[in-house]
Amino acid sequence: MHVVIVGGGFGGVKAALELSKRKVGKITLISKEPYFLHHATVYATATGQSSEESVIPLHALFADHPSVTLVNDTITHIDADRSRISSATREYHYDKLILSLGSVTSFSGVKGAEKYSHSLKTLSAIEAFQDHIHEEVVRKELDSEYVVIGGGQTGVEFAGALDVYIKNLKTLYRLKKSKAHVTIVEQEPRLLPKLSHTASYKVTRQLKKQGVRVITGQRVENISKTAVTIGENLHPDATVIWTSGSEPNPFYKQNTPTFHLDDQGHVFVNPYLEAFDDVYVIGDSNSVINNDTAWSAVAQAKAVARSITREAQALPKKKFHQGRYIQSSPVGYKWAYVEYFGIYVAGVSGWVVRRWIELYSYCQIMPLKKALPIWRAHDLSEIDTSLD
Ligand SMILES: Cc1cc2nc3c(=O)[nH]c(=O)nc-3n(C[C@H](O)[C@H](O)[C@H](O)COP(=O)(O)OP(=O)(O)OC[C@H]3O[C@@H](n4cnc5c(N)ncnc54)[C@H](O)[C@@H]3O)c2cc1C
The missing domain is CATH 3.50.50.100 (FAD/NAD(P)-binding domain)
Structure with missing residues (x-):
């Protein structure tokens, strides 16, 4: 099985690590930046503390995970009928796809x-x-x-x-x-x-x-x-x-009607976090309530990795339940x-x-x-x- 994960933030990285641990097959992690940004400490980095605590190279996180291939690319399009996603220069085929693209800043229409x-x-x-x-x-x-x-x-x-x-x-x-x-x-x-x-x-x-x-x-x-x-x-x-303020990653809006969105642009997902067959959307951009924390992204990544593993073993998938976080x-x-x-x-x-x-x-x-x-x-x- 080839699992393609897009997004090198909390959701994407955790999903790749979990799937690697579970030995489900080949994993490709595509992200537009070559590093993981630890958001919880950027307030310190921006105000004179070390950038080491916030900017962590992805290759360092996956050095001991040979089944994970890292690709530096920006995905712009999905062709769900052909199980393919693409960037400006390349196309990628997937058996299972996990999208964890995070959110973008919303300026609420304030001039300037x-x-x-x-x-x-x-x-x-x-x-x-x-x-x-x-x-x-x-x-x-x-x-x-x-x-x-x-x-x-x-x-x-x-x-x-x-x-x-x-x-x-x-x-x-x-x-x-x-x-x-x-x-x-x-x-x-x-x-x-x-x-x-x-x-x-x-x-x-x-x-x-x-x-x-x-x-x-x-x-x-x-x-x-x-x-x-x-x-x-x-x-x-x-x-x-x-x-x-933040709003869902514009990728999903740019790829409607493939994705179904709520009024704020969050992707509707089922209790297994699937937007549709073989495509999971996790983290900040899906319709799960109170999902805008790293803890929620991590919990969703674990749930999806578990579902994909169980499916490969012909076992029924388990529903995701949102927790309460500190x-x-x-x-x-x-x-x-x-x-x-x-x-x-x-x-x-x-x-x-x-x-x-x-x-x-x-x-x-x-x-x-x-x-x-x-x-x-x-x-x-x-x-x-x-x-x-
Ligand atoms: C300043 C700040 C402070 C925060 N502090 C906390 C905190 O203290 N505690 C907490 O729990 N949460 C905190 N959060 C929220 C938390 O960081 C997010 O909820 C969490 O990171 C969401 O995980 P994610 O995987 O959905 O997205 P992200 O972690 O944002 O990762 C998205 C990834 O997708 C990549 N990407 C985006 N678009 C594309 C594309 N088209 N193609 C390829 N790659 C793409 C990005 O480069 C990025 O690597 C904070 C957020 C911010 C902005």
């Missing part, structure tokens, strides 16, 4: 957002943000305000880390006159609107204590090269980082809020738990021996001290 704001979604976006800060430091002119749009988990963890980073840069490069500060904006009445009220309260209090300005219940109306309008107020001399939000230096089934821990102890969660998440895609040095890289600084 796509053109002028930074994002954390891809490595090139993170590098563009780092270059921007680097240029400002070389000019010795930080902007007055760094506005993080979106008060979800990504926005919260990034705002906290950015505040620490900006303060470090001011000290390191003696930018005493700089008024640079961080603002986080959420259009809902509270930060972390999808989490508990306790989570919102604790995290908001910690951000404010640190010095981050919190604006809730206001919408970003317009973003230009150097300014942002929040509600009716213009914030000049600002760098904007967009963390709000929620964690780091804020600034060694502080985090962690919650599971209504029980929470916040502060330094929350931070310790969060660090263990990160180690556990690396261990989903590599053995502990490989995971440890990557996990420890978190403490390595990439702030360039040679610019002075």
Whole structure:
């Protein structure tokens, strides 16, 4: 059997590892980037910590898996009748296909957002943000305000880390006159609107204590090269980082009617995560509820690998059941809020738990021996001290 997997993120990598372990046959993992991006730590990488903890070469993950062939390519089309997918240059035949293409940033129609704001979604976006800060430091002119749009988990963890980073840069490069500060904006009445009220309260209090300005219940109306309008107020001399909202990968919309989509563009899948015969869609882009976490992508990958193996053994497939996953939000230096089934821990102890969660998440895609040095890289600084 030839299983083709598209997407080198949590879902795709985990599915390939599981199928390799189960010895189902030949596996081809196609991804448009040659690395795995560990999203949970990009907030740290973007704010002066090591890139080692976030950018992991795919070949390192599959060095001990000879049945997995890695291909660097971007898939654009599916021909389900002929069991083939294709890119601009090549066609691939599959017996079983697993698509785990992740999501893309949604700018919710805000004028100027796509053109002028930074994002954390891809490595090139993170590098563009780092270059921007680097240029400002070389000019010795930080902007007055760094506005993080979106008060979800990504926005919260990034705002906290950015505040620490900006303060470090001011000290390191003696930018005493700089008024640079961080603002986080959420259009809902509270930060972390999808989490508990306790989570919102604790995290908001910690951000404010640190010095981050919190604006809730206001919408970003317009973003230009150097300014942002929040509600009716213009914030000049600002760098904007967009963390709000995502939408399913456009591949599926581009391949309708092959895929059936809900109103937001998620692919309808059956309880076995099949979009149709022999084609599975897992991770951020399918119609499973609360599926926008790495934990959900990993659980779905395991379920699909199990189904494919059972089918090969002429056994009935098993349905996927969505679980409830632990929620964690780091804020600034060694502080985090962690919650599971209504029980929470916040502060330094929350931070310790969060660090263990990160180690556990690396261990989903590599053995502990490989995971440890990557996990420890978190403490390595990439702030360039040679610019002075
Ligand atoms: C900044 C950020 C922070 C996050 N923090 C957390 C967290 O702390 N905890 C948590 O549980 N979740 C977190 N998430 C969410 C989590 O990362 C995703 O839910 C998870 O990665 C989804 O897995 P996936 O396999 O569907 O997609 P992804 O991991 O995004 O992988 C998609 C892969 O598909 C590839 N690809 C896309 N299109 C094509 C194509 N046409 N052809 C070939 N390859 C393609 C991409 O290059 C990528 O390798 C975060 C997300 C972001 C953006």
